[in-house]
Amino acid sequence: MEEESVHFADSNSEEDVEEEEEHSSAQEATHAQPKAKAKKPKKRKGATGPPPMETFINQTAFDVYFSYASSTLRVSDNVLSSLVEPLTHDxxxxxxxxxxxxxxxxxxxxxxxxxxxxxxxxxxxxxxxxxxxxxxxxxxxxxxxxxxxxxxxxxxxxxxxxxxxxxxxxxxxxxxxxxxxxxxxxxxxxxxxxxxxxxxxxxxxxxxxxxxxxxxxxxxxxxxxxxxxxxxxxxxxxxxxxxxxxxxxxxxxxxxxxxxxxxxxxxxxxxxxxxxxxxxxxxxxxxxxxxxxxxxxxxLTHRDISTLPAQNQGTGATSGGAGQAMSEPAMSHVLASVTEKAKRLFRLLATKQMAAVEEDASSKVTGLEKYGMQYDLLFNEARKEFLATSDVALRALLGEFMDHGMVLSGGTPEVLWIPAGKEILKRVLQNMGST
CATH class of the missing domain: 3.40.50.300 (P-loop containing nucleotide triphosphate hydrolases)
Known part of the structure; x- marks a missing residue:
C-alpha cells in the first residue's frame, strides 16, 4: 500500500511537470508575438489649457499649478462699454x-x-x-x-x-x-x-x-x-x-x-x-x-465735460451719423484748449455746414453727414487760408477734434461733419466771434 501511495504521488508529479512545461511553452509563444503599441490620447484641435490627466503618472499640486499657469486664457470681446450706451449731458x-x-x-x-x-x-x-x-x-x-x-x-x-x-x-x-x-x-x-x-x-x-x-x-x-x-x-x-x-x-x-x-x-x-x-x-x-x-x-460739475458722452472717435464713425450729438459746453471746453489754427479750421468747417443746413431748413442731429464737407474740398480751403499746406498738417489739426468726437468722418470719398444741430452750431460760432 505504501508503494502504491508513493507511486501515485510520483505519477501526479510527472503530470504536473508536463502541465507546467505546456503552460511555459504557451507563455513563450505569447511573448514571442509583437507587442501592440499603446494608444496615445488624441489631442483635440484648438484645445487650450493643461494636458490631459492621463499623461501624468502621479500629478502633484506643482504639476497642476504650472500646467494651468502655462495655458492661455480666453478673453471675451463683449465688454460692458460696448453694450451700454453712454449718458448724454441732459x-x-x-x-x-x-x-x-x-x-x-x-x-x-x-x-x-x-x-x-x-x-x-x-x-x-x-x-x-x-x-x-x-x-x-x-x-x-x-x-x-x-x-x-x-x-x-x-x-x-x-x-x-x-x-x-x-x-x-x-x-x-x-x-x-x-x-x-x-x-x-x-x-x-x-x-x-x-x-x-x-x-x-x-x-x-x-x-x-x-x-x-x-x-x-x-x-x-x-x-x-x-x-x-x-x-x-x-x-x-x-x-x-x-x-x-x-x-x-x-x-x-x-x-x-x-x-x-x-x-x-x-x-x-x-x-x-x-x-x-x-x-x-x-x-x-x-x-x-x-x-x-x-x-x-x-x-461733479467740475469734471471734464468733454468726456460725457463718450463719442464715436476717429474714422470709425459710420456714414449713417451714429455719433452722439455734442453739447455746447463740451464744444466750448475743447475749443478753449486748442491752438488758434485749429479754431480757425473748426470755424471754417462749421460755417460750411451751417450754410448747407440752412439751405435744407433742417436742424436735426441725425443724418448730418449729408451736410458735411469732403476732405479734399476742406484741404483746398485750408490751404487758401494758410491753415495747412500738407495732408499731415491738416490731419494733425483735425486730430484733437476727432479724438473728442467734435468732428466725425466717413463715406467714400471721405466726408467730415460736426455732430451738432443748427442752433448749437450757431451759438458756438457766435461765441467764437464769427458773424
Missing amino acids: EVHTIEQQMQEHADSNEGVQRLCSMHESFFPHYWFELHNGFNLLFHGYGSKRAILTKFGKEYCARNGNIIIVNGYNKRAGLKTILSAIEQIPKLGEVSLRSSGLEGQLQRIYGFFRDSNHPPLYLIVHNIESPSLRDNKVSTLLSTLALHPRIHLIASADHINTALLWSSAEVSARKHSPTPVGTEIPSHKGYAWLFHDLTTFRPYVIE
Missing part, C-alpha cells in the same frame, strides 16, 4: 436733479444733517484748543461745512473757502484769496516767491489786532492740491496758532497722504512779529465722521 443733469430732490425730501438725511449741525459748538471748541478738523464719510459735506463757516467762523474772523474739487484750485488760487484780506497787502515782502508770501501771511496773523483766519478746504485730497508747494503752504499755515484749518475728504486712503508726524503735529507756540517761522510742519488733525448721504452734485 440725462446726467436730469439724474443729478432727481438725486438732489430726493436728498432734500428724505427725512432720514435731514435728521442726519441736523445731528451734525448740533456738534458745531464742539467743533468750535476743538478749533480753539490747538487742533484742525478733517471730516470724512460718505456724501457731500460741502453744505454743512459752508454753514459752519458762515455761522461761526465768519462772525469771528476772516474766512477763505477753497474748492479743491475744482481743477483750477491750486497755489495761486489760495494765495490770491488770502492776499485780498484787508491790510495784508500793506505788509512789505521780505523776499520774492512762495517763501516771501508765506512769511508775510504768517507774520500778519501773529498780530493779535488782526482777526484770525479760518481756512475751509473742500476735498483736500484732490490732485490739484497735492502739489509740493501747496502742501508746504497748508502744512505751515495749519500750525499757526491763529490760523485754523477745516477740511473734508472723500477718498478712502486720504490719511496716507501725510505721515504720522504730520498728522499728530501740534500748533506752534505764539511768537512775536518779525521772528522766523518755526521749521516743523504738520496739520494737527482731529478726524470726524460727517456722513451725510447727500449726492455730490456740485463736486
Whole structure:
C-alpha cells in the first residue's frame, strides 16, 4: 500500500511537470508575438489649457499649478462699454436733479444733517484748543461745512473757502484769496516767491489786532492740491496758532497722504512779529465722521465735460451719423484748449455746414453727414487760408477734434461733419466771434 501511495504521488508529479512545461511553452509563444503599441490620447484641435490627466503618472499640486499657469486664457470681446450706451449731458443733469430732490425730501438725511449741525459748538471748541478738523464719510459735506463757516467762523474772523474739487484750485488760487484780506497787502515782502508770501501771511496773523483766519478746504485730497508747494503752504499755515484749518475728504486712503508726524503735529507756540517761522510742519488733525448721504452734485460739475458722452472717435464713425450729438459746453471746453489754427479750421468747417443746413431748413442731429464737407474740398480751403499746406498738417489739426468726437468722418470719398444741430452750431460760432 505504501508503494502504491508513493507511486501515485510520483505519477501526479510527472503530470504536473508536463502541465507546467505546456503552460511555459504557451507563455513563450505569447511573448514571442509583437507587442501592440499603446494608444496615445488624441489631442483635440484648438484645445487650450493643461494636458490631459492621463499623461501624468502621479500629478502633484506643482504639476497642476504650472500646467494651468502655462495655458492661455480666453478673453471675451463683449465688454460692458460696448453694450451700454453712454449718458448724454441732459440725462446726467436730469439724474443729478432727481438725486438732489430726493436728498432734500428724505427725512432720514435731514435728521442726519441736523445731528451734525448740533456738534458745531464742539467743533468750535476743538478749533480753539490747538487742533484742525478733517471730516470724512460718505456724501457731500460741502453744505454743512459752508454753514459752519458762515455761522461761526465768519462772525469771528476772516474766512477763505477753497474748492479743491475744482481743477483750477491750486497755489495761486489760495494765495490770491488770502492776499485780498484787508491790510495784508500793506505788509512789505521780505523776499520774492512762495517763501516771501508765506512769511508775510504768517507774520500778519501773529498780530493779535488782526482777526484770525479760518481756512475751509473742500476735498483736500484732490490732485490739484497735492502739489509740493501747496502742501508746504497748508502744512505751515495749519500750525499757526491763529490760523485754523477745516477740511473734508472723500477718498478712502486720504490719511496716507501725510505721515504720522504730520498728522499728530501740534500748533506752534505764539511768537512775536518779525521772528522766523518755526521749521516743523504738520496739520494737527482731529478726524470726524460727517456722513451725510447727500449726492455730490456740485463736486461733479467740475469734471471734464468733454468726456460725457463718450463719442464715436476717429474714422470709425459710420456714414449713417451714429455719433452722439455734442453739447455746447463740451464744444466750448475743447475749443478753449486748442491752438488758434485749429479754431480757425473748426470755424471754417462749421460755417460750411451751417450754410448747407440752412439751405435744407433742417436742424436735426441725425443724418448730418449729408451736410458735411469732403476732405479734399476742406484741404483746398485750408490751404487758401494758410491753415495747412500738407495732408499731415491738416490731419494733425483735425486730430484733437476727432479724438473728442467734435468732428466725425466717413463715406467714400471721405466726408467730415460736426455732430451738432443748427442752433448749437450757431451759438458756438457766435461765441467764437464769427458773424
